[in-house]
Amino acid sequence: MAEFRHKDIIALRDLTKEELELLLSTAESMREINSRDIKKVPTLRGKTIINLFYEASTRTRTSFEIAGKRLSADTVNITPSSSSATKGETLSDTALNLLAMKPDIIVMRHAVSGSHYFLSKYLPHCSIINAGDGAHEHPSQGLLDMLTMKDKFGRLDGLKVAIVGDITHSRVARSNIQGLTKMGSAVYLAGPPTMMPPGVERLGNVTVCRSMKEAIQDADVVMMLRIQQERQGKTLMPNAREYSRYFGLNPENVKLAKPDAMIMHPGPINRGVEMSSAVVDGDQSWILKQVENGVAVRMSMLYHVCGGELE
């Protein structure tokens, strides 16, 4: 069995296939705790986890908070509106101040790609978990997506996974590409050319498709991405209606995928833009299962970084 010796989880790119398998297998075991009457184990008793969210989040932050609490850690949430960041404090100063409170793990979301690597250098005795950094990675989302696929298919090897939407701005897409290609899945990308990063095929078994149809044809998994209106200028797409016509998933084009294909979305959903409501609420939708798996995956991540080697 593989061992997990990292103190941080910043990007799935940094992990081996064996380490990913270990994180997923532990998550499967953690799931049992969430179905009990007493949803708590004493594993991380006495550990302190700080959730430091510089960007808005409901699902991820709540999920990390619940995960920490179910492992008996003490979790504290810090959001920019209530912190000194709005008063001009730098990330490194914030980090050093937090360190004075002796946290064991900092879970951070930040708009700047790679900021976690910077933070990790400042905090050699504290584990850092990335809850999303700019347009880089969102490892917990990638892992929970893989766990959900594994639930249905029992494997990741040989799956055709279509990812459709704004690939350029999507850290969810990057983490999925990094993770899935390591596990042997084939990833097909589709989106407006203005939202397709050049050279993305170099990341592994990744195919950039000329149309959405080509990507979702016979796919086992169709993952739709949110149009991130807060991140892009107005120039990337003419309007939501046109986007929806070419890159929206609806009851018609969903038939191009395999009959038992699973439909996924990292949330929050813009209903009627990237997906029609009929698909969101349809039989093939695994969106709520993704959220449920999020807690188990994050418990697994917290558990394994605590056993990692501090510098």
Add this chain to the structure above:
Amino acid sequence: MSAETTVILDGSGVKRALTRIAHEILERNKGVAEVVLIGIRSGGAFLAEEIGAIIKVIEGVDVPIGAVDITLYRDDMSGQLPHQAVGKTEIPLSLEGKKVVLVDDVLYTGRTIRAAMDAMMDYGRPACIQLAVLIDRGHRELPIRADFVGRNVPTSLKENVAVLFDTNNQPLEVVLEK
């Protein structure tokens, strides 16, 4: 494996010990009413299946069997690097009011049993918890004793006792490694 190993219980010896334990469990609990067998992963879980099968032969009743992985309840988590993989815990029913028989292969410091008992309490309030072990090798570090013992084996701290299983998880033999 170490240089010197001695077989202290062969396959049929293991079978006889488990049969006796099964009879003792039935005698102590006056049958199988409310009895649940919970094996401690990994060895104990295989032995719980064995004992369950023997009880089925004797009484003709299927006793509920579960398995517990105690990794998340260990008392040495903060000093242990790296954290090991977590196995699946499968408790088929609420343990509220049940007579839980914990099954493990080797009883040593007692710390594993302490962790397993804590885990049991998180699944309801059992009427009682009993402990069945194939081998008791001594050296307890906690006030814990077994109710049903296959074989007492006095050991030194340098030795190791291992219960070996075949690929079908059937117990093969018990060896003492020096």
